[in-house]
Amino acid sequence: MAKAKFERTKPHVNVGTIGHVDHGKTTLTAALTTVLSKYYGGEAKKYDDIDAAPEEKARGITINTAHVEYETAKRHYAHVDCPGHADYVKNMITGAAQMDGAILVVSAADGPMPQTREHILLARQVGVPYIVVYMNKCDMVDDPELLELVEMEVRELLSKYDFPGDEVPVIKGSALKALEGDQSEIGEPSILKLAEALDTYIPTPERAIDKPFLLPIEDVFSISGRGTVVTGRVERGIVKVGDEVEIVGLRPTQKTTVTGVEMFRKLLDQGQAGDNVGVLLRGTKREDVERG
Template identity: 80%
Template sequence: ETEKRHYAHVDCPGHADYVKNMITGAAQMDGAILVVSAADGPMPQTREHILLARQVGVPYIVVFLNKADMVDDEELLELVELEIRELLCSYDFPGDDIPIIKGSALMALNGEQGELGEDSINRLMDAVDSYIPQPERAIDKPFLMPVEDVFSISGRGTVATGRVERGIVKVGEEVEVVGIKATAKTTVTGVEMFRKLLDEGRAGDNIGALLRGVKREDIER
């Protein structure tokens, strides 16, 4: 959370076998933070992530050049930065304009001050705040939410989580579960976001919707 915004963060690990999970998450992103090791430079999975971001339509990327504390040579850091910018350009991202923040996540995690410590994370989030514009939300269209995960709460029912693509859903409203199995009607008995109970969920919100009379196995991603 910054002074300007409350972000929902989806982690996309660098291993090739997580690509499916990345596609599920990336298709719903308003922007991405690309983390590249300053010590290693762009890796094969860096290229994969940029390509996937391009293919699923992630509109904006901000780069965090991590482990900058492990590189003493300023020229080497500049070379890695240049390499990242060229790579981004090759996938039609504006590589020359994209903010690249140098720092050390470990130093920040350990509470170390200074340019590469906590300051670098603050600068990163400032860049995300300013470079990624406020997205337009389609709240005037019918409610639609792709299901990202499903779980049961004993005594209460089944919760479907995901990001509302469009429209608004209010507590007490009837919704349809469509897709893999036969279409089923149900009522939303609760909406939760960031561990707070809400009266409604809107386009762009990452919510959990409590569904009446739906079994855990009746709904899937």
């Protein structure tokens, strides 16, 4: 099947979900793709599509990072659903370091939990510049005062780790209700509110497009008959098909040629700073390249 071409019409921003296990990060990710696809196009993703890696299913907790995309009125977003379990913090570090902003998911029924705090601290340490809060599962809380209490706790926690707790947008809703198409305030409208908060609160990042090309390698795959693909986020510069690039690291530096650039399984004319891309390298063996 011929691959669709990626149309770059809106500014591109990288975000991701963080928060305590079972507070609804993956459900919210599914709700964002589903609701926004109705209004702005794009592909709706089910919970199971996002939570798909086999070892995640075995324990019912998210281990790997899943990448999805969606559009809002103003932007195209790449969204990482981050690992939620304490053991997988190291994986979050590789995922979260790539975010222009994070969506902190907190269950209104439970309030902030140990990993809520841990992920805020991690976000601070790996340099996530902005956090937007989605208070999930508001349908499970009858008392509006309780909701206010949870919001205050979350704001205090953010301030404690040097985020502007008083200014951070806090959206109350139910990701599950939104997924089911519920039109009450906590259903679909809460997702549109969240999208608006992302658009307005997270500034469009300045991309280092004019600098020399640099791509830290996150993963390496081999595709039979095509060669080796490296994936990661372009930190600086631009990469185009036909460019000669160098693989630099622990081993002697090698030169190779880029034979393809893709984003979200769509072909790109060029990858530029800020894009999460796959780059096909001519004549490079899988074992010649490693993560990092």
